[in-house]
Amino acid sequence: MNRTAFPAAWPRCVLRSSSAPGSCLTRRQASAATPLAVRLRSIPGIGLLTATALAGFVGDLRRFPSARHFASYLGLTPKEFSSGSRRRLGSISKRGDIYLRTLLIHGARAVQRTCANKTDGRSRWLQALSRRQHKNVATVALANRNARVAWALLQDDKASYQAPQ
DSSP: OOGGGSOTTGGGOOEESSSSTTOEEOHHHHHHHOHHHHHHTTSTTOOHHHHHHHHHHHOOGGGOSSHHHHHHHTTOSEEEOOBTTBOOEEEEOOOSOHHHHHHHHHHHHHHHHHOTTOOSHHHHHHHHHHHHSOHHHHHHHHHHHHHHHHHHHHHOTTOOOOOOO
16 A cells, blocks of 8 residues: 555544544544543553543443443453352453453553552552462453443543542
8 A cells, every 4th residue: 555645644643523634633632522531541551542442442331231241342351161169260351352452451561560669559459469460460450450440430421530549
């Protein structure tokens, strides 16, 4: 594909506000114009790309009865191989949208790298989990938690993120 066939602003164009030339919004402008994306960006580990991708991809969240269903839809919950009273949890299911799951995991990895010297509730939880489990398991657990918090924020128009103490 020849790149010269596209206008100069094409790589930064995310959303067209009309069919007029130059009516292109960048991802930052689209995020600022969407109150949903602004609220999602208040969650540590969810930045500009993840917030706009979640706001654009998910659509109506009423199709997910719970936050666990939403996290499962993104492929962030473990596979279960249970029988009788024995419960066996495997690796994550990797179902759903690969792009959103990747963004959530990368955001969680960024939070995990910076939580070592913090004393808030989320950082203490993540530090304790990282001592018990492998760092990649802890990263996916934080991504799962971020997806569930995002579901809760998207359910209520007036909800805002409050960091755990």
